Amino acid sequence: MSRLWDTPDFWARSETDELLREHPNTDVRMLAELLAQGRSDYDGDPAFARDIIMELNKRADAGIRFWPQHAGLQAIEDEVREMLVTIGTEEEEAPQAYWWQRL
Structure with a gap:
């Protein structure tokens, strides 16, 4: 592998x-x-x-010493949830196919 x-x-x-x-x-x-x-x-x-x-x-x-690290799944999930609230979509209304709902 x-x-x-x-x-x-x-x-x-x-x-x-x-x-x-x-x-x-x-x-x-x-x-x-x-x-x-x-x-x-x-x-x-x-x-x-x-x-x-x-x-x-x-x-x-x-111009850097270290490459930036990935934010991580928790930060991405929080950002997506924040966007859903901003556009008025409640989490329950979102389709279950979203990756963050399968975690």
Whole structure:
């Protein structure tokens, strides 16, 4: 079975998050440059090092240290319920096919 977390992108993002937490006062671009200059591999894996450097550069280009996290199902459900109240549709009147009613 394929797993979303078993991909090179996921591992590079996870390791990048960890590196940024370990070096909170280091600029993202600077960390990418230091990694590129200092190591030809990362944990014995040059492709993994390149993936981490690419991820660091993507974040530097975006002007962020960490990608925003998903709001979560509870926040989405609350927002949908608020919209239903705003438009005057009571929860009981809404069709039972809505995903938040199956939770």
